[in-house]
Amino acid sequence: MKIDIWSDYGCPFCYIGERKLALALQKTGMTENVEIVFHSYELDPNAKKSYDENINQLIAKKYGMSIEQATAANQNIINAAREVALAFNFDKLQPTNTFDAHRLSHYAKEQGKQKPYTEAVMKGYFTDSLNISDFEVLADMAAEVGLDRAEALRILESSAFTEAVRQDESNAYSRQINGVPYFLFNGKEVINGAQSVDTFVAVIEGLKDEVDIKI
Numbered sequence: 001m002k003i004d005i006w007s008d009y010g011c012p013f014c015y016i017g018e019r020k021l022a023l024a025l026q027k028t029g030m031t032e033n034v035e036i037v038f039h040s041y042e043l044d045p046n047a048k049k050s051y052d053e054n055i056n057q058l059i060a061k062k063y064g065m066s067i068e069q070a071t072a073a074n075q076n077i078i079n080a081a082r083e084v085a086l087a088f089n090f091d092k093l094q095p096t097n098t099f100d101a102h103r104l105s106h107y108a109k110e111q112g113k114q115k116p117y118t119e120a121v122m123k124g125y126f127t128d129s130l131n132i133s134d135f136e137v138l139a140d141m142a143a144e145v146g147l148d149r150a151e152a153l154r155i156l157e158s159s160a161f162t163e164a165v166r167q168d169e170s171n172a173y174s175r176q177i178n179g180v181p182y183f184l185f186n187g188k189e190v191i192n193g194a195q196s197v198d199t200f201v202a203v204i205e206g207l208k209d210e211v212d213i214k215i
Contacts, residue, residue: 017194024200
């Protein structure tokens with residue numbers, strides 16, 4: 001089975017959704033019989049690399065709500081993450097631009113390390129409060145999952161894989177994907193958002209015996 005996932009490293013529901021998918025694959029016994037391919041999608045291509053405001057202030061400004069409302073909304077996300085054994089540290093979260101993290105993901109993909117790289121970046125961002133636009137931080141993450149640190153740094157300091165990111169995003173727009181996470185199973189069955197584990201299980205069970213369909 002092939003699962004294509006469009007997601008953004010700064011998207012909490014992407015991390016939650018990917019964890020729910022992993023749990024569903026475990027429940028269905030499909031952990032060894034699946035090919036997962038991550039595709040780049042920037043929720044905010046114009047995001048800055050650093051902000052003076054914290055995440056609650058940024059959310060309040062973006063959606064025209066009070067700080068109290070934004071804090072409550074973010075707490076709901078923290079609670080949802082906790083339900084799938086993820087620890088979100090929003091108090092120290094460093095909102096940033098995710099473009100370079102996406103570029104490096106294509107190097108990780110070439111080296112067969114895209115899945116652990118994606119996990120490392122999302123954990124680094126949401127749990128460990130790291131700045132995932134910092135080249136040294138990203139290079140460290142690459143090294144942690146078995147990638148060549150020097151090569152990762154060289155890529156980050158160049159414009160390498162820019163076109164790969166843009167192509168992923170172009171493919172998303174052509175599919176009318178306007179939000180992430182977006183899961184495409186065997187090129188036809190879709191789950192939008194961080195749905196329940198049971199929803200993922202139902203789709204996987206329905207496709208278990210199919211031959212892979214490449215997009």
